[in-house]
Amino acid sequence: MRHPQPRIDVDVPRLAALEVLKAVRVDDAYANLVLPAVIQHYRLEPRDAAFTTELASGTLRLRGTYDAVLAACIDRPLRKVEAKVLDALRLGSHQLLSMRVPAHAAISTTVNLVHARSSTGAAGFANAVLRRVAVKPLDAWLEELTADAAPGRYAEIAFSHPRWVIDELRRALGSEELPALLAADNVAPRVTLVARPGLAERDELPGTPTPFSRHGVVLDGGSPAEVPAVAEGRAGVQDEGSQLVAQLLADVPLEGDGPDATWVDLCAGPGGKAALLAGLAAQRGARLVAVERQHHRARLVARNLARTGGAVLTADGTRPPLPPGSVDRVLVDAPCTGLGALRRRPEARWRRRPDDLLTLVLLQRALVGAALDLLRPGGVALYATCSPVRAETEEVVSSVLGQRDDVELVDVGALLSHVPDAAGPLAGTVQLWPHRHGTDAMFMAVLRKR
Structure with missing residues (x-):
């Protein structure tokens, strides 16, 4: 039995x-x-x-x-x-x-x-x-575990980061602030909301206004889904650093006599930045075209743009189906290691490997090149990564500038002068940090077509 x-x-x-x-x-x-x-x-x-x-x-x-x-x-x-x-x-x-x-x-x-x-x-x-x-x-x-540990091993155990990640972050930031950054990566981020222009006002969102973005608030408590504007698609959840990316692209002045009618998000999935950009574009009579290679992510982009408008193309951003010289503003929010968003995606530190860098960097360079080909003379492209790793930030930009004589790096420091201690590794670029700004470690560089 x-x-x-x-x-x-x-x-x-x-x-x-x-x-x-x-x-x-x-x-x-x-x-x-x-x-x-x-x-x-x-x-x-x-x-x-x-x-x-x-x-x-x-x-x-x-x-x-x-x-x-x-x-x-x-x-x-x-x-x-x-x-x-x-x-x-x-x-x-x-x-x-x-x-x-x-x-x-x-x-x-x-x-x-x-x-x-x-x-x-x-x-x-x-x-x-x-x-x-x-x-x-x-x-x-x-x-006990770090009593006789070498400095690198101590940081691995005490701050729970792989050694190669620690080394890359030290190279980007230096040793003095490194412990503060590693500690910040292990603190759960606050929930930040964004009011989508033309659909919601920041004042109607519950929370404390974000210090740097003019569109955001830090939610004081509760679930974002319970906020009416979020439930209705008029607002969304978005890190303040990502809000600043879209805001900066919209604020950079164009040159020449061309229009300001066509904006492109070349790596749009899942669509948070695209939704903010579409709202900003619509306020000027411009239109956003969002390009996303993966079908399921393109559907997420379409869902985010349902209220703000804009077109969604399922296509490879390195070969966008748009005429060269036809675009005024382009965002390249490139795939990257994501080591600047370890607060929100902690598993990335265990998933990524040093060998990933080469593949990602080649893709990043190709995307920036495709974006620049789309621009009309006087148009601008913003290259952004949610990573402070220098191979993905300054080295990508320097490589592109070294290979092309039809573009120039735009100094955007004045446009973000209200953000302290945000100078990037190249003069005129921007680098945000979790321990300094309470945002993801976003890198931003703007290139203008001559």
């Missing part, structure tokens, strides 16, 4: 967080895009949804730190631990070391997760490991 298996009580918010980690690991998903769907799937109430968000996002941010702690508590390499069990151990470690969760609750709920998703033996293993983790607070673990 087979005995019935005992029922395992699984905590649903923690199960939801585990599903997010699985999607990131297996499907290369972005946590901030997966979280809303997972929360909806499990029908989490606001309090539980907030717990799941902090648990999943916080675990991803501090994964490097927790892996160092777990390695000290496990008698085998972490790569030999079953992947889903390791995900659960990281979640348990975050609760024990960085959240106000009682140790017994953090351990028992994690063990139940492992039991339900793996096996009884794995659950016993998880119980033993987490009891070792719980012996010390995080500060004591860091002191």
Whole structure:
């Protein structure tokens, strides 16, 4: 006679967080895009949804730190631990070391997760490991693990960044401010809203006006979806740095006797900047054309432009189906490593590899070249990356300037003079930083067709 298996009580918010980690690991998903769907799937109430968000996002941010702690508590390499069990151990470690969760609750709920998703033996293993983790607070673990560590290894453990990422950020910023930047990458960003011109006014959005963008507010609390203007598509969620990108492109003066009628967003997906640009263009009687290569992202762009107007073309931005010399303003918000947005997309630090840089840089140069070919004389192109890595910022711009004699770099410092300490690596360019400006680390350079 087979005995019935005992029922395992699984905590649903923690199960939801585990599903997010699985999607990131297996499907290369972005946590901030997966979280809303997972929360909806499990029908989490606001309090539980907030717990799941902090648990999943916080675990991803501090994964490097927790892996160092777990390695000290496990008698085998972490790569030999079953992947889903390791995900659960990281979640348990975050609760024990960085959240106000009682140790017994953090351990028992994690063990139940492992039991339900793996096996009884794995659950016993998880119980033993987490009891070792719980012996010390995080500060004591860091002191022990970094006591004899070299400076690079110390930063890896204490700030939870891969070594190559730390090296690239040091090269871009210098050593003095590096700890402040690394620490800022591990702080959950505030929710920032943008009022789309012609559809909403900033005054109608709840929150504190953004210090640099004239279109944004920092949400004081609650869900953005509960804001009427957001629900109606008249406003959206957008980092202040991204707002400044669109604002700067609209503000740069053109030269020559040509019109100011056609604007292009050459890498438009998912459409946040395109929506702001379309509103700004419409106020001047201009029209935005949004180009996006991937079909599913082009659909997101179309959804964002539903209220602001503008055309959407599903096409390769390096070969846009538009006549050369026919465009007045172009945005190249190029695909990049995303190392400037680690607050919002913490998993990017673990997903990206140094070898990605070459492929991305070649694409970035090709996109800038295509944008410049579209411009009429006197027109401008804004090259932006959500990365401060110098290979993706100044070196791309310098390469383009060295290969073409029909363009010049525009000094845009005066247009953003209200943003302090934002000088970029090339004179006239702009570099924002999380620890200085509370934004993503956006780089901006404007090129004008001679």
